Amino acid sequence: MKRIFGVALGILTAIGGFVDIGDLVTNAVVGSRFGLSLAWVVVVGVIGISLFAHMSGKVTALSGRATFDIIRERLGPRAALANLTGSLAMTLLTLMAEIGGVALALQLLTGIVPVVYILPVAVLLWLILWRVKFSILENVAGLMGLLLIAFVIALFQLGPDWGELGRQVAQDLPSTGENGLTYAFYAVALFGAAMTPYEVFFFSSGAAEDHWTSRDLWLSRVNVSVGFPLGGLLSIAIAGCAAVVMLPAGIGVSSLSQVVAPVGVALGIAGLIVVVVGVLAATSGAAIETALSCGYAIAQFAGWPWGKRLRPSQAPQFHAVLLGVIVISCLVMLSGIDPVVVTEFSVVFSAVALPLTYFPILVVANDPQYVGEHTNGPILNFLAMIYLVIVMVAALAAVPLMVLTKMGA
């Protein structure tokens, strides 16, 4: 019974934890402009993150070494430091966006301008990271994000023309006057939102926090192979809602209220409240994960003790980093910058940082010194190699596309 509970909990947290502010905003923007014609990118991204999250969890469970430890060991100090700088900048940007997302969700619930909420949210976030146990952090954040299922219910309630949505999935470029470059730009952004590097830092470090051993590997495999795809389904439902309500009306999504508006259309005020609480939960959960990921990455690079399983006095520099990143994010967001804009930048730059994170994981997942007999099989390696190519292409294309399309404008 306890086992079944553990499996169910793992799957549910994987679903709820998959969607963050990047997925929310990017999927809704894409849905409102391209319909479901980019849904394939979410599928590609979900398969990729499942493969690499499982690999990084496996390496940590079997060797005790977490992702950034391995990145440094394989790339050497200089390349790893470059990677650390890039990944950290991206994760910090994501943290800022999540804190802003929490404030925006609170604004939707109360009507008070978001900037008022930034400082209390940041203080609360730090208190939670300082005092709350890892397993509670992980589970509560994931479970509350499940409220986003309201998007799936709303999509059915809207009673869309499923044939038309099906046609959108099959076509590559919609006939709404968008050009191929913007289409490619949003493909890269969606891919970056689905495969954000912080998710593997968090997944592998979480494996150490939860004291995983080789016996837990099957659990990891179930979590990622069931939970992440269902999380991806949530992403597609967000895009679908925007495709049904916003696309025909010619409204491009540019704010969080427009992301959740279709749910209000379908389910009324009660549904709207549920989905906004879901957004609040998903962004809070992601804020916790991104802040911890900053601490994990720096501590693992330097070789410091890290983790929520230690007392703060046993991992002082790790906790100093947590405090530091929250203070920086809070100050930036207090400037009143639009969290949606921060989000858009964070998903594009995520794509740039991907290859240097995923390559070392793949190498080490094949090294018996780390994983013993559990080295990757040929099929997994073949798929992972394909993904390395995709990730490289996305990384190289991201910035040129951003410049050429003026951020998809």
Added chain:
Amino acid sequence: MTDLPQHPDRNGRLVDANLHLLDRQVLDRDDRPILAAGDLELEQSDEGRWHIVRVILGSGLTARFFGAHRPASTRDTLDWDIITDLGAAISTDVDRDDVDALWTERWWRDHVIVKIPGGQHDPG
């Protein structure tokens, strides 16, 4: 580990410093992390053979960034003979509380973290 040939002279294990040593996490006798191994200090014996005498902790990147090297006397090192195993991490027979190189960590602990209420509580 990538299989390397046996050491020709002695019945030991041949280790590629770059692949199996450098930038690995150094652990203390209770498997607590110390720092990452940044470099090695070699010495030549009278017969002309090179020996590893010390492992240098930390990358020294800050100094290198400014085009300099830290003088040997200020480097944070651990003697090679306290190393007990080379695996996915480098195990040693030292207590991390005795390692001078961790003074920055102790500074953060004593001057910042323990001053915040709850800093010495167990998590959760």
